[in-house]
Amino acid sequence: xxxxxxxxxxxxxxxxxxxxxxxxxxxxxxxxxxxxxxxxxxxxxxxxxxxxxxxxxxxxxxxxxxxxxxxxxxxxxxxxxxxxxxxxxxxxxxxxxxxxxxxxxxxxxxxxxxxxxxxxxxxxxxxxxxxxxxx
Numbered sequence: 001x002x003x004x005x006x007x008x009x010x011x012x013x014x015x016x017x018x019x020x021x022x023x024x025x026x027x028x029x030x031x032x033x034x035x036x037x038x039x040x041x042x043x044x045x046x047x048x049x050x051x052x053x054x055x056x057x058x059x060x061x062x063x064x065x066x067x068x069x070x071x072x073x074x075x076x077x078x079x080x081x082x083x084x085x086x087x088x089x090x091x092x093x094x095x096x097x098x099x100x101x102x103x104x105x106x107x108x109x110x111x112x113x114x115x116x117x118x119x120x121x122x123x124x125x126x127x128x129x130x131x132x133x134x135x
Contacts, residue, residue: 005047008054022063023049025070 006019013019026049030036037057040048052058 005050005054011049012053012056013060017051017062018060019053021067022060023053025067026052026058026063029066 006016008025009019010016026034027045030045030048036048037052038048038055043051052062053060053063061079
């Protein structure tokens, strides 16, 4: 039965090596629980895979894509590219174009030395327990 099946498959897949690859991949899928597209007739998975290819219930192109996808270790996902934001320079022309709220003219930052920060942290006391938390 398998010899007749291989001869039927040569019409669908011309290269015998490619036929072996596709049929073995389909047989592994069947062993993993993929649904059959033909009647089993007490045949083993490789023969069922060849019969599916020969009867054209599964196309060779689909099997080829599945085989390639199963062997890929890194699948590239198409994600949208991040939008580029133009950089504002410190030139007067750029400041005139930028809105007033986006400029840094009125913003002041507190500067604290490491020693001042450590002194402030040492002076912190742990929170005291209230009557409700103690119960």
